[in-house]
Amino acid sequence: MTMREGSTGGNVTYLQISLLILCFDPNGIDGSFGPGTTKAVKLYQTARSVTSDGIVGSVTWGKIQTEIKTIQQLLINKGYLSSADGLAGSGTLAAVKSFQTKNGLTADGKVGPATLAKLKESNKPTPTPTPSKSYVVTMAQLKQLGWTKLTDALLADLNKAISFYNLSGIQSIRHFISQCAHESALGYYTQELASGSAYEGRTDLGNTQPGDGPKYKGAGFIQMTGRSNYQSFANSIGDQKVMNGVSYVAATYPWKSAGYWWYKNGMTAFCNNGATVEQVTKRVNGGYNGLAERQKYYNKCVTIFTNGNTASLSPTSIGLIIFGAALAGVLIIGICVYAVKKNKSSNLKIKLASPSKLQGSYV
Numbered sequence: 001m002t003m004r005e006g007s008t009g010g011n012v013t014y015l016q017i018s019l020l021i022l023c024f025d026p027n028g029i030d031g032s033f034g035p036g037t038t039k040a041v042k043l044y045q046t047a048r049s050v051t052s053d054g055i056v057g058s059v060t061w062g063k064i065q066t067e068i069k070t071i072q073q074l075l076i077n078k079g080y081l082s083s084a085d086g087l088a089g090s091g092t093l094a095a096v097k098s099f100q101t102k103n104g105l106t107a108d109g110k111v112g113p114a115t116l117a118k119l120k121e122s123n124k125p126t127p128t129p130t131p132s133k134s135y136v137v138t139m140a141q142l143k144q145l146g147w148t149k150l151t152d153a154l155l156a157d158l159n160k161a162i163s164f165y166n167l168s169g170i171q172s173i174r175h176f177i178s179q180c181a182h183e184s185a186l187g188y189y190t191q192e193l194a195s196g197s198a199y200e201g202r203t204d205l206g207n208t209q210p211g212d213g214p215k216y217k218g219a220g221f222i223q224m225t226g227r228s229n230y231q232s233f234a235n236s237i238g239d240q241k242v243m244n245g246v247s248y249v250a251a252t253y254p255w256k257s258a259g260y261w262w263y264k265n266g267m268t269a270f271c272n273n274g275a276t277v278e279q280v281t282k283r284v285n286g287g288y289n290g291l292a293e294r295q296k297y298y299n300k301c302v303t304i305f306t307n308g309n310t311a312s313l314s315p316t317s318i319g320l321i322i323f324g325a326a327l328a329g330v331l332i333i334g335i336c337v338y339a340v341k342k343n344k345s346s347n348l349k350i351k352l353a354s355p356s357k358l359q360g361s362y363v
Contacts, residue, residue: 001058001061002055002056002057002058003015003033003055003056003061004033004038004054004055004056005033005034005035005037005038005054006033007033008031008032008033009031010031012031012032012033012037013029013030013031013089014087014088014089015033015037015041015056015061015064016028016029016030016031016037016040017029017088017089017090017092017093018064018065018067018068018088019037019040019041019044019064020093020109020110021068021071021088021092021093021096021109021110021111022044022064022067022068022110022111023110023111023112024040024041024043024044024047025040025110026039026040026041027039027040038054039054041054041055041056041060042054044060044064045060048060048063050063064086065086065087066086068086068087068088068092069084069085069086071092071096071111071116071119072084072085072086072088072092074119074120075092075095075096075099075119076231077231077235078099078119078206078228078231078232079206079226079227079228079229079230079231079232080095080096080098080099080206080208080227080228080231081095081208081209082209082227082243091208091209093109094203094208095203095206095208096109096110096111096115097109097203098203098204098206098208099115099118099119100115101203101204102204103118105118136159136162137155137158137159137162137173137177137305138155139155141304141305142155142158142187144300144304145177145181145186145297145300145301145304146181146186146300147181147186147187148185148186148187148188149187149188150187154187154254154255157252157253157254157255157256158255160255160256161255161256161258161259161260162176162259164237164256164259165256165259165260165262165263165268166263166268167259167262167263167267167268168268169268169271169272170272170305170306170307171271171272171274171275172262172267172268172271172272173301173305174271174298174301174302174305175267175271175275175277175280175298175301176258176259176262176267176271177297177301177305178277178294178297178298178300178301179222179280179281179284179294179297180221180222180255180258181297181301182290182293182294182297183221183222183223183258183284184221184254187221187254190219190220190221190250190251190254191217191218191219191220191223191246191247191249191250192217192218192219192223192225192246194217194218195214195217196213196214196215196216196217196218196246197213197214198213199212199213199214199216199217199225199226200212200213200214201213202226204226205225205226205227205228205229206226206227206228206229206231207226207227208227209227212226212227214246215227215245215246216229216230216245216246217246218246219245219246219249219250219253219254219257220249220250220253220254220255220256220257220258221254221255221257221258222257222258222261222262222284224249224257224258224260224261230242230243230245230249231243232260232264233249233253233257233260236260237253237256237260265283267280267283270283277291277294277295277298278291280294281294
């Protein structure tokens with residue numbers, strides 16, 4: 001494929017948008033290869049040590065596509081695009097501008113040094129928390145609160161969220177579960193009731209592709225919304241199926257998606273440092289909608305979730321308990337076998353200690 005002054009069509013449009021993004025302004029994007037585009041191509045070729053003839057052949061076009069694909073990948077990692085093909089269309093340009101707006105940069109669509117640095121900086125993976133000693137919630141506790149649609153998978157998702165995102169701390173647990181209780185009507189709703197069409201074209205949410213609004217509407221017990229948030233969550237847990245959209249997240253990660261929001265917004269420390277229901281509600285809701293009900297659920301959580309009625313074991317502690325029990329069993333059997341062999345001729349009867357005598361605690 002070769003493009004030169006006088007060429008027209010979709011590929012020229014891709015070329016012009018690419019040049020603009022790469023900071024070689026073609027003086028308009030109209031699908032017509034005119035003098036402005038020729039000048040921009042020559043400047044690009046000179047800067048990239050390519051013969052500066054203003055003609056876009058395979059070498060020039062290949063370099064442009066490679067650079068655009070790199071930028072697209074950076075945007076994908078931030079949740080602003082869904083694919084990288086090296087062709088800069090209106091979606092790629094809109095994604096660049098959206099990223100610039102959200103990050104306090106001039107929204108001109110040009111990926112200059114400041115935008116590129118910010119893209120690379122913000123492209124660092126969301127820190128993955130190290131699972132640590134965590135509060136373990138039981139099915140009985142959720143039933144006591146009045147939770148609906150309880151399943152083993154749902155309970156596992158909650159406890160994984162608490163462990164993975166380090167939501168532990170009794171106050172954080174109480175606030176987290178009580179806020180989710182209100183937001184989801186005690187687990188009845190796992191996704192937003194509205195169609196999501198109101199989010200269509202919301203570039204501040206990363207919704208740059210047709211259909212993004214409904215596809216990435218509120219999911220989970222704190223209604224994660226928007227392509228960029230879905231992508232960040234997918235990167236955080238290492239499951240790109242999250243980008244399948246609302247139905248997958250609502251069914252698979254209703255708690256964990258809420259836990260990601262809690263973690264990302266520093267809610268654990270905020271709650272454990274004495275935040276009130278009103279203060280927590282302001283952060284979760286942006287206002288005080290449903291404050292009385294949130295307070296009611298929190299008060300119930302205070303009586304249900306205490307430091308003394310639920311195990312608080314790390315995976316290491318659980319492993320030690322299992323190992324200790326196994327080791328104790330091996331030792332007892334060994335002692336018994338040895339004693340039987342040694343005293344076989346005397347018909348000695350071995351009396352094992354009762355289980356209560358063998359109990360111990362692992363911290």
